[in-house]
Amino acid sequence: MKLSTKGKYGLIAIADLALAYKDANEENYVVLKTIAKKRNISEAYLERIVAKLKKGDLVKTQRGSLGGYCLAKSPKEIKISEVLYLLEGPFDVCGCGGKDIVGNSCEKSSSCISNIVCDKINEKIKETIENMTVEDILSSYYLG
Amino acid sequence: MKLSTKGKYGLIAIADLALAYKDANEENYVVLKTIAKKRNISEAYLERIVAKLKKGDLVKTQRGSLGGYCLAKSPKEIKISEVLYLLEGPFDVCGCGGKDIVGNSCEKSSSCISNIVCDKINEKIKETIENMTVEDILSSYYLG
DNA sequence: TTTTATTCCAATCAATTTAGTAGGTTTTCT
DNA sequence: AGAAAACCTACTAAATTGATTGGAATAAAA
Numbered sequence: 001m002k003l004s005t006k007g008k009y010g011l012i013a014i015a016d017l018a019l020a021y022k023d024a025n026e027e028n029y030v031v032l033k034t035i036a037k038k039r040n041i042s043e044a045y046l047e048r049i050v051a052k053l054k055k056g057d058l059v060k061t062q063r064g065s066l067g068g069y070c071l072a073k074s075p076k077e078i079k080i081s082e083v084l085y086l087l088e089g090p091f092d093v094c095g096c097g098g099k100d101i102v103g104n105s106c107e108k109s110s111s112c113i114s115n116i117v118c119d120k121i122n123e124k125i126k127e128t129i130e131n132m133t134v135e136d137i138l139s140s141y142y143l144g
Numbered sequence: 145m146k147l148s149t150k151g152k153y154g155l156i157a158i159a160d161l162a163l164a165y166k167d168a169n170e171e172n173y174v175v176l177k178t179i180a181k182k183r184n185i186s187e188a189y190l191e192r193i194v195a196k197l198k199k200g201d202l203v204k205t206q207r208g209s210l211g212g213y214c215l216a217k218s219p220k221e222i223k224i225s226e227v228l229y230l231l232e233g234p235f236d237v238c239g240c241g242g243k244d245i246v247g248n249s250c251e252k253s254s255s256c257i258s259n260i261v262c263d264k265i266n267e268k269i270k271e272t273i274e275n276m277t278v279e280d281i282l283s284s285y286y287l288g
Numbered sequence: 289t290t291t292t293a294t295t296c297c298a299a300t301c302a303a304t305t306t307a308g309t310a311g312g313t314t315t316t317c318t
Numbered sequence: 319a320g321a322a323a324a325c326c327t328a329c330t331a332a333a334t335t336g337a338t339t340g341g342a343a344t345a346a347a348a
Contacts, residue, residue, distance in 0.1 A: 175293085175294070175295095176294085176295080177293095177294085191295080191296080191297095192297090195295090195296075195297085198295095205294095205295060205296090206294085206295085207293095207294065207295045207296080208292095208293070208294055208295075209291095209292060209293040209294060210293080210294080211293075211294045211295060212294075212295085213295085
């Protein structure tokens, strides 16, 4: 069970944008090629990832020459959960679809044995990433 | 991000074996075909899943006629984490492998932005499933 | 001892997801 | 006009998932 590179690259991009944001303390557009090269990520692939972050209003863009990407809010207003939901989809660790322990379809059954486990896991993950902002992970990094 | 059916089916099988175990209060071998049919799971596929649980000593078997599968310990001695580790592999939500924010390889770097997030998530998931036993989820089920 | 019911095992396969490429279009600044 | 950037669409290769198939080994029962 792993976070895919979508989530990973997305977090990296957000963090780089956050660093630029804090440096400038205002709109500071960063060219994607710069991030891609520095982090050794395929630019075209990263582009599609950041596009999702834009659709989710975490990032805004400036087209044309001197354009680039920029955080749409300050790092402390962006939850890690927002980033990961946009890139990895909802953390429904278990979608189930089978039958529960008494034979009923368990799409939403609380008596489905795997739903019981998954609900607990989901709850904890949610709790964790909804209480963590981009600002938080940046400061962890600075303290590194 | 989802638990695959491996984990789901494994939990279902363990739960069914646990019910049989509690009914008999001793060795009670259950035929896999019974579980597969009741839960509408491919028997051959379920077989390979349960094989892993055997390798991990959560389940023991009796071959031949009148054979079957049986829990190797009591439900309260089996952690959910054991089941999921055997079936889904370690919950390294992020294996990373890229470069960290200052350009160093971040295989284990604490300054890798995605490791910071993933470590936190992993920690919480671990905490959750290591403190949950098969007994626990059965009683949740009974209480419905 | 033969039959039957079961676990066990290895190879294969189809569908899906992931990760990445390629090539071009549009926008905007100089 | 030219250059540099975001934007968009289609394709592909590799890995993973979720099985299926066909049998071999084992052990109880007839």
